[in-house]
Amino acid sequence: MSTGIKIKKNSYFDxxxxxxxxxGISNEPGIDQVIALMGTENNKALLIxxxxxxxxxxSVSSNxxxxxxxxxxxxxxxxxxxxxxxxTRKATSLRVxxxxxxxxxxxxxxxxxxxxxxxxxxxxxxAREALEKGLNIFLFSNNVSVEEELSLKQYADQQGLLIMGxxxxxxxxxxxxxxxxxxxxxxxxxxxxxAGTGLQEFTSLIHQAGLGISQAIGTxxxxxxxxxxxxxxxxxxxxxxxxxxxxxxxxxxxxxxxxTLDNLAKKLNKCPKPLVSCILGARQFHNKLKLKQSIxxxxxxxxxxxxxxxxxxxxxxxxxxxxxxNYLGRxxxxxxxxxxxxxxxxxxxxxxxxxYQAQQLMAAGGLQIHSNVPLAGMIKLTDPTTSIANxxxxxxxxxxxxxxxxxxxxxxxxxxxxxxEARDPEVAVILLDFILGFMSSENPAGELAxxxxxxxxxxxxxxGHLIFIASVCGTDLDTxxxxxxxxxxxxxxxxxxxxxAHAALLALExxxxxxx
Amino acid sequence: xxxxxxxxxxxxSVINIGVRDFGESLKKQGVEVTHLEWEPPIVVDQEIADIxxxxx
Numbered sequence: 001m002s003t004g005i006k007i008k009k010n011s012y013f014d015x016x017x018x019x020x021x022x023x024g025i026s027n028e029p030g031i032d033q034v035i036a037l038m039g040t041e042n043n044k045a046l047l048i049x050x051x052x053x054x055x056x057x058x059s060v061s062s063n064x065x066x067x068x069x070x071x072x073x074x075x076x077x078x079x080x081x082x083x084x085x086x087x088t089r090k091a092t093s094l095r096v097x098x099x100x101x102x103x104x105x106x107x108x109x110x111x112x113x114x115x116x117x118x119x120x121x122x123x124x125x126x127a128r129e130a131l132e133k134g135l136n137i138f139l140f141s142n143n144v145s146v147e148e149e150l151s152l153k154q155y156a157d158q159q160g161l162l163i164m165g166x167x168x169x170x171x172x173x174x175x176x177x178x179x180x181x182x183x184x185x186x187x188x189x190x191x192x193x194x195a196g197t198g199l200q201e202f203t204s205l206i207h208q209a210g211l212g213i214s215q216a217i218g219t220x221x222x223x224x225x226x227x228x229x230x231x232x233x234x235x236x237x238x239x240x241x242x243x244x245x246x247x248x249x250x251x252x253x254x255x256x257x258x259x260t261l262d263n264l265a266k267k268l269n270k271c272p273k274p275l276v277s278c279i280l281g282a283r284q285f286h287n288k289l290k291l292k293q294s295i296x297x298x299x300x301x302x303x304x305x306x307x308x309x310x311x312x313x314x315x316x317x318x319x320x321x322x323x324x325x326n327y328l329g330r331x332x333x334x335x336x337x338x339x340x341x342x343x344x345x346x347x348x349x350x351x352x353x354x355x356y357q358a359q360q361l362m363a364a365g366g367l368q369i370h371s372n373v374p375l376a377g378m379i380k381l382t383d384p385t386t387s388i389a390n391x392x393x394x395x396x397x398x399x400x401x402x403x404x405x406x407x408x409x410x411x412x413x414x415x416x417x418x419x420x421e422a423r424d425p426e427v428a429v430i431l432l433d434f435i436l437g438f439m440s441s442e443n444p445a446g447e448l449a450x451x452x453x454x455x456x457x458x459x460x461x462x463x464g465h466l467i468f469i470a471s472v473c474g475t476d477l478d479t480x481x482x483x484x485x486x487x488x489x490x491x492x493x494x495x496x497x498x499x500x501a502h503a504a505l506l507a508l509e510x511x512x513x514x515x516x
Numbered sequence: 517x518x519x520x521x522x523x524x525x526x527x528x529s530v531i532n533i534g535v536r537d538f539g540e541s542l543k544k545q546g547v548e549v550t551h552l553e554w555e556p557p558i559v560v561d562q563e564i565a566d567i568x569x570x571x572x
Contacts, residue, residue: 012555014535038556062556094532094539094551101552104531108550112523115542117534118554126533126554135531136523140538162520174527176545179538215524235520243524438541 001032002073004080005056008065008087012038014117016439018065019405021086025067026412030075035403039064040119046402101129115178116165117141123166124148131156131163138178139165139220146227149220153231162235165220169196172203172216179218180408182437183477187212189308190246192236194219195280197351198252198301200437200473201500202278205305207475211312214245224264226257234267241273250276250308252301254356265289274311278304280357300357302499322499324506330495331510335428337465342428343514345507346421347392348414350407350444351473351500354433355394358504362390365508367515372397387421390511392431408440415451422455422466429467429510430455433500434485436474443480445472445488453492467510468494471503 013021018036025034035050037043039060048054052068060066067083069076079086098104105111114130116123120143127137131152144152144166156163164171170193171178175186182200184207193199196218203213217239219232233251240246249271256264256279268275269292276296277289291297296311298304302322345367349355352373359375362368369375370391372384381391384399395407395414407414414432421427434444441447452468459466470489474482489496497503532539533552543549 014537016535016537089536092536092540092551093543094536094549096551096553098531098550098552101531101533104550104552108529108531108548110548111529111531111550112526113528113530115530115532115534115538117538119556122556130531130533136520140535160520162523174524176528176542176547178528178542239520239524242521439537 001070002076003051003068003070004076005052005069006067006080006083007039007057007060008067008083010063011065011087012063013065013087015119016117016409017089019409021067023405023410023412025069025079025086026410028075028079031069031071031079033070035066035068037066037403038062038119039066043402050403101133105133112136113138113173115140120144120166124152127152127163128155131159131161134159134161136161137163137165138171138218139163139168140179141165142167146222149222150228153228157231157235162217162239163232164218167221168218170199170216171218172213174215177438180435180437180439181216182207182473182475183479184216184475185212185477186214186245188214188245188247188312189250190214190240190243190248191216191250191252192219192233192240193217193252194221194223194233194254195252195353195356197435197473198280198353198357200351200435201301201353202250202252202305204473204475205302205499206309207477209305209309211309214243215240224253224256224260226259230256230260230264233264237267237271241271246273248274248276248308248312250278250304252278252280252304254280261288265291268295276304276308276311280353280360299360300499300501301353302501305499322501322505324497324502324509327495327497327502327506328509331467331506334465334467334495335510338428338467338514339425339462339464341426342459342464343511344424344426345390345429345431345511346387346427347431347504347507348417348421349392349394349433350396350411350414350435351433352394352396354471354500355392357501358392358431361501361504362392362508365505365512367508367512372399387424393417408435408444411441411444411447415448418448418451418455419458422458425462425464427459427466428514429469429507431503431507432468432470432494433503434470434472434474434489436472436478436480436482436485440480443485445485449488449492452494456493469497469503469507469510470494471497471500473500
């Protein structure tokens with residue numbers, strides 16, 4: 001095993017570009033690990049933790065790129081000696097002439113939205129300037145302080161502007177997908193949500209039901225906390241109330257702060273249009289929310305989509321929650337192949353919301369979960385790389401993404417994790433999610449398939465069987481092609497469920513009676 | 517000043533600041549996009565930068 005480091009001075013590259021560079025290099029034969037980062041103080045500390053000598057990066061500044069590679073000696077040397085080849089950008093179709101906001105607005109005076117994804121430390125400054133110039137904002141950057149977020153939202157509110165984010169991953173505005181979004185037909189359902197992958201799954205399920213989305217407005221993960229107070233959520237609700245295309249409004253959220261609950265209930269109860277409220281993680285919040293009778297309350301994304309579709313189609317019925325009864329036959333056959341000591345569930349998630357929702361469903365089913373992002377009542381994994389008993393890991397959490405690409409872009413860490421779980425003789429079922437759409441990997445199912453086949457072999461050679469259950473978030477209009485993704489998974493024996501909630505519930509059925 | 521209503525009704529017209537692929541993805545969907553070639557400000561002294569951040 002050999003390691004090598006290269007520094008590219010005075011060349012700034014955005015985080016997604018660096019992820020793609022790391023992914024490209026790590027696909028080369030003989031390369032085990034690649035880290036490509038801007039040389040900020042945080043990143044330098046991380047590199048030192050990973051074994052880089054302090055003196056090697058002492059003179060590195062935040063405008064320099066650091067590339068750290070582990071692997072066999074000659075492939076590592078070959079990559080490092082030809083490093084510039086990996087940093088050649090493909091030709092862009094974008095108009096790239098502006099270096100300041102004023103220049104950009106001179107070129108495009110009718111601009112009405114700033115899409116901002118600079119590192120968090122600089123994001124508030126860019127966002128404020130955009131607001132001052134009268135632009136609405138989609139703010140992808142995270143690591144913006146609560147104080148900065150509140151100040152930006154108060155200012156946007158005074159100016160009558162919409163700010164989606166910080167930490168907003170997904171929106172669909174007038175049929176245009178922004179950030180990590182899916183290709184969705186236009187329609188009558190408007191949705192507001194704090195949860196990025198939650199919005200992706202909701203809009204995809206509506207599309208799959210043959211219906212469409214008028215607007216999907218992201219608000220950022222902290223918007224309904226008591227510190228922020230729901231500025232963006234309230235603004236988005238008002239916009240959908242006044243938007244003639246929108247006939248039904250849906251709110252997809254994690255539990256709001258206690259002080260924000262009453263304001264949210266007041267706002268929802270005054271809504272003049274039919275409304276579906278989906279607050280993940282807590283049926284008890286619906287009681288506390290004191291919503292009027294006509295508002296449909298759900299606590300999974302799939303139920304919200306089913307109810308919204310039924311209402312828009314004129315079937316004003318409250319559906320009785322989701323059921324996996326039709327799939328029990330399939331797992332019954334597979335459960336017979338399990339060895340007696342196989343009893344645990346392992347969830348490996350790319351979507352943070354899916355990991356959150358799955359834990360909520362396990363809690364309701366009485367199963368205790370270990371996780372790197374535990375819900376209240378669940379147990380924190382002290383080492384996120386090692387599962388214990390029943391575990392669910394959000395592979396998009398900071399611990400993994402500070403040194404590796406996000407799992408929606410590169411599934412390398414998820415592949416390794418699948419193999420690791422398969423080597424544990426007590427594991428019975430692995431729960432996965434696949435997320436299609438703009439910005440996501442070109443072939444998520446194809447990338448993980450070899451690891452799934454290998455994992456099944458490992459357990460089979462040991463005299464057991466490994467059950468894989470998954471959900472795929474996407475549509476037939478996404479470039480990854482939903483149908484092909486489903487076929488790839490089904491061909492290798494993965495049970496693909498209609499939604500992430502269905503998948504989690506079926507996984508629970510595999511292990512529920514095997515815990516003792 | 518652009519009305520938010522207009523954003524929802526006529527659709528986005530975008531200034532993209534940061535990740536270039538976000539702009540590329542919008543452009544592919546037929547959206548007018550100008551990409552602002554952003555770089556972090558060159559920092560000589562972190563403390564001065566922090567003070568400037570607060571002042572600006």
